[in-house]
Amino acid sequence: MRIRRILFFIMAIALLILSPTTVRAEEAEIQEKTEEELAADEEKERADSYAAEADTNKLSGWPQGPKVYADSAVVMDMESGAVLFEKNGDKQHFPASITKLLTTLIALENAELTDTMKFTEDSISFLQYDDAQIGMQAGEELNLDDALHAVLLASANEVSHAVAENVGVQGLGGNYDTFIQKMNERAAELGCTNSHWMNANGLHDDQHYTTAHDMALIASAVYQQEEFRKIMGTLEYKIGPTNRTKEDRVFQQNHKMLWPENYYYYKYCTGGKTGYTDQAKTTLVTMADNGKMHLAAVVLYDYGVDAYTDTKAMFDYVFDNFEKVPVKDKETSRDIGHFNNPESYVVLPKGEDFSQLKKNITLTEDGIRNGKITYTCKGQNVGSASVVLTEDGYNKLSGKASVAEKENTESKQKNISEDNSSELKDNRKPKLFAATGTAVIFLILLGTVLLYRGKKKGQYRK
Known part of the structure; x- marks a missing residue:
């Protein structure tokens, strides 16, 4: 028994001695890699x-596109919504500062450019030394026009936060x-369909993410705002x-x-x-117009330039x-009365036959x-x-029978009802004649029997 206790004591001491060594070995294994290795x-x-x-590029008959370094990329026609180039378009990534496009859209839709943006301590205190900013102070005020220039050109994080605070109160009542x-x-x-937003500036949050396709939709929407296009044309x-x-405060387009x-x-x-965080890597949204098409290009998780x-x-x-191929004169569906925009179009590979397209209304x-459509x-x-x-077309899509079908059905039902009534009357006539004939025959037979019996009785009386 004493020997077991001694052995247990020796093993416990050995474990205590070896433990720090083991921890140090594990720490050595997870040491950060050198800059060269990274x-x-x-x-x-x-x-x-x-x-x-x-x-x-995997689509049969589709023009072969370029190789790109970005993990996710999309090119979309901003008016028709056509997706013309796509690589992992629905893969979720952190957006970084391209978030500010959605911030700008919400601000322009719910506030006036003359509205005052007042900076609170909350809009300043989260900033770290390397965060993009223009040095705003708590209590300082800007109008929304100046603020959005700072958001879009200088990518100012504190200004984005202040815009969200003020528009949230003044424009959205919250x-x-x-x-x-x-x-x-x-x-x-x-x-x-694959985005979730946690802040107005794009600073990293694990629950703040988007996709290249979703960002192309947002870019297309904000590009419709005239003030956005005006700001984008400003270099300084x-x-x-x-x-x-x-x-x-003077700043330039990035x-x-x-x-x-x-x-x-x-x-x-x-x-x-532009956008960048360590987790998102380089993100970029770009709009382009060659006089024929208006495009939005998005790259996510890219590598610098x-x-x-x-x-x-x-x-x-x-x-x-x-x-671009106009659809007004090519669309033959009888379900469509007219296009709201007579200049509506699709974007097709050059030489593609419109009649081969599939459509969903x-x-x-x-x-x-x-x-x-x-x-x-x-x-x-x-x-x-x-x-x-x-x-x-509407009745078909909404699950209702068409007016013509209803009238036709009702007419048929009426005709069937009338025919049935006529048949019923015609069927009753032979039955009535049969019943009448039977009754007459019965009366004749009855009369004959009675007459015969009367004669017999007369003979007996005689």
Whole structure:
């Protein structure tokens, strides 16, 4: 027994001695890699991403698009909604500062440019030393116009927060959280299905994510706002003295494709938004107009300036290989009364036959004949348009029988009823004649019998 106790004591001491060594060994294993090792890992990741094929390149008969370094990428026609290039379009990623496009959309839809944005401590206190900002102070005030220039050009995180706070109160009758809720609701209205928004500036949050396809929808929506396009055309902007400072604040556009003297300048570029966090890597949204098509390109989880070369390659590919095809004179469906926009179009690979497209018509408002027709080519969305349905088309989609069908059915039912009534009357006549004949025969027989019996009795009396 004593020997067992001694052995147990020795083993316990040994464990105590060895434990720190084990912990130190584990710590050594999980030590951060050297900068060279990290760079090598990223380069391998980048090469693997470049080698990954775009989804649209897998479509039979679809023009072959470029390879891109971004893990996710989409090019969308902003008016028709046609998706012309796609690589992992529905894969979720962190958006970083391209979030501010949705922030801008909500602000422009729910506030006036002259509205005052007052900065609270909450809109300042979260900032870290390397966060993009323009040095606003608690209690300082800007109008919304100045604020949105700071949001979109300088990517100012504290200004984005202040915009959400103030519009949440003034425009939405709530608070900052109300604004964030509105971001999620509006994104859903636009057709976003794989996004979730937790803040107005895009600083990292595990529950704050989107997809390239969803961001293209948001980019298309905000591009419709005239004030947004005006801000995007500004390369440098100055905010004058405020109630808290006498100094001017001057900042520039961060999107390299908008600067004529920049290596990455793209002559068709009309706007966009940059983004970066360690978790999101480089994100970029870019709008372009070559005079024929208005495109939005999105790249997520990209690698620095590769975002610009990827975007240029995708734009060139679409402009070179696709064309707009008006649908008004080509659509033959009897369910469609007319297109709300006579200039509605699809975007097709050059030379593609419109008659080969598949289409899907849906109702957009219950009880009203408004609908939406979506066209697909080789399984890919190539555009949609708002339409007014014919009465029969509406009834068909809403599950109701058409008026003509109803009248025809009612007429048939009436004819059948009349025929049945006539048949019933005709059937009754032979039955009536048969009954009458039987009664007459019966009376004749009865009379004969009675007459015979009367004669017999007369004979007996005689």
